Amino acid sequence: MSKEVRQRVLDVCQENGYQPNSAGRNLRRRLNETIGVLFYPSCGAAFRNIYYAEILGELSKTLENARYNLVLPGLDGTSLSEQPPRFICQGGIDGVILLGEFPRKVVRNIHGYGLPIVLIDNSRPKVPVDSVTTDGLGATKQIVDHLVELGHKNIIFMAYEQNGHNANQRQAGFEDGLKKHNLDPLTCPIIRNFNETRGAYAALAAALKNEQRPTAVIAVNDTLASEMQVRLKEDGFNIPKDISLFGFDDDSPSQVAVPPISTVRVDRKEIAEIGARLILERIEKNDLPVRNMVLPVELILRESVTFPPAS
Amino acid sequence: MSKEVRQRVLDVCQENGYQPNSAGRNLRRRLNETIGVLFYPSCGAAFRNIYYAEILGELSKTLENARYNLVLPGLDGTSLSEQPPRFICQGGIDGVILLGEFPRKVVRNIHGYGLPIVLIDNSRPKVPVDSVTTDGLGATKQIVDHLVELGHKNIIFMAYEQNGHNANQRQAGFEDGLKKHNLDPLTCPIIRNFNETRGAYAALAAALKNEQRPTAVIAVNDTLASEMQVRLKEDGFNIPKDISLFGFDDDSPSQVAVPPISTVRVDRKEIAEIGARLILERIEKNDLPVRNMVLPVELILRESVTFPPAS
DNA sequence: CTGAAAGCGCTTACAG
């Protein structure tokens, strides 16, 4: 074949935007260039936390650069306890990304299918799988440091009852912070006996009636923080003069709140890129050692935090 | 082959959960059993409206029943104006679902690639594509009917500046309602000169200073409605005694608000199922006539609406 | 009705 003809063929391919047909290519290469994503407990529920939607968006962009597509099999994390689902038996995917707080049993189950998997924003030390999470423990410790520096001595940590990696890490950081500063756990309560806004505020309001009234509240995420702020204001508390308030995640609720709420920023792009790298590397070489990445986070200080009221 | 052997083979397949390999199957059948989803302007942005996440979840479940997977190509609706993207040239998908308010130009562009496409929650009459939307026009007319029946004469409609099918339909329904009840457009203003919460409330507050103070507000969605409610309460208005309030979509903000906000419920499952049906039918037979489905909606009456204050 | 062959579009290993 002459070089001239060769070049002309290549040109024509270029012009018409020819791309090798994926089915043929994949069949031959025994690869799919496709990664499945699962949510827990469901797609709709996971995205109540907009944070996950942003990570998903970044993930799909990053994987596109590696010619990979993301596929959403039509099933929830909750229906995975039984038989292996179609999208796994069918061999149409090269790996699975688990986005959200999957219970250990489900992770183990999926891991058992032998596909490369990676946990994003969740970690299961007892199951040998790659993961990428953020340093919630360190973040809450930093928050306590900051509040103590301002003079706060009675601080509340509150999180939804439901166990989860992030809630647990953030609580652990709070407990570490209390120890470090010799704060009394009795006047620095941890509130976790609620699972919806109303219960949350009832529990918070009760804690505020304590003899040593708490002067700062750390909520496990921005949605909870902003809901508490609205209720506290309705009950006549001034934020931040009476009560300082911290959230987590730097989502929209903390930004649009009045006053804006101090929070912890997580780099969604970074977590997505690392998650993508982990799964791509494991697809290439499945006998890599397990890697558990923990990303640093950044405190965002806004008007919802100040010195405690003079007592 | 004896029937006995045949049965044993089938049994073994069943036991091991054998599924035909998708790459081989698809190559031969010249089909992909895969549908692409695009968001506008981006995945992260689209899901700020949790409504779209719920539709996506339902879509993936419905399509799973037809053995179809949903694939997220790693690109935004915004980057579609240029060359056909990889996931189209590669021939890996049988159709495309457009979720959200895509500009006409982009829809036309994608339609030009020749793949079956369907618009969900958006309609572009000038482009010959299937679509499924909800009856926002009828809904707002019903809301006006209801408010007028309670005695309201001065009603505000407010929506973000950005044009969009839903905002426009809902506004059109408001205008129809005004005409039907001979209400004066001067005392029933349409506010659309804002694109974030602060501007929205400034515009609303200004309108409330009108001589004929409006006694009811219809916000284009629940997020806007609940934000306005918080600000109105801060400024000393009682909801609903001073001002009745309507939102749209029956999302979480209208449910957790104090008081809960009247709204319009859209059946996410239904819209997803119809969208799925439209695209599957078009994949099967691409020369079907264009179908534009409009789903009925349901008014949800909550405590945020009552009679206007005695004047 | 049953069973063997052809071929979907590609890539890789092989022969020249």
Added chain:
DNA sequence: CTGAAAGCGCTTACAG
């Protein structure tokens, strides 16, 4: 280094 052949796993059209 170049070019033809084999084969990935399936399904369908064809021969017997």
